[in-house]
Amino acid sequence: MLSQEELEKIREEIRSAIEELNLARETRKEMEGYLKAIEEQLKAYKEKIEAGGETYTVRKGDSLWKISKKYYGTPFKWPLIYRANKDKIKDPNRIFPGQVLRIPPPSEEEIRPPLMHLK
Structure with a gap:
C-alpha cells in the first residue's frame, strides 16, 4: 500500500504530465497555423512568378x-x-x-x- 506522501507525489507527476501534454497540443496547433500561412505565401509567390x-x-x-x-x-x-x-x-x-x-x-x-x- 502506498503512503499518502507517495500518492501525492504521483498525483503531482500526473498533473505535470497533463500540463506538458496540453502545452504540446497548443504548440502543435500554432505550428500547423504557421505552416499553413507559409504554404499560402509560397502559393502566392508561385502565382506571381508564373504571372511574371x-x-x-x-x-x-x-x-x-x-x-x-x-x-x-x-x-x-x-x-x-x-x-x-x-x-x-x-x-x-x-x-x-x-x-x-x-x-x-x-x-x-x-x-x-x-x-x-x-x-
Whole structure:
C-alpha cells in the first residue's frame, strides 16, 4: 500500500504530465497555423512568378529603395527593380510619378532561405 506522501507525489507527476501534454497540443496547433500561412505565401509567390511579377505606378516621393522595401521587405533589393526596368529608367536615382514599373517576383532562392530552419 502506498503512503499518502507517495500518492501525492504521483498525483503531482500526473498533473505535470497533463500540463506538458496540453502545452504540446497548443504548440502543435500554432505550428500547423504557421505552416499553413507559409504554404499560402509560397502559393502566392508561385502565382506571381508564373504571372511574371506585378506592376507599380510611381508616386511622388517614391524611390527604388522605398519600392523595394514595400515589395520585398528590404530596400537592398532595389537593383532587381532597376534591372527589370532598364528600358524605362536611365538613372536609378531618378524615377518619376506616373512611370509604370515591372516588379519582378522573388526567385525561388530568395524564398527558400527563411524556411531552411523548418527542415
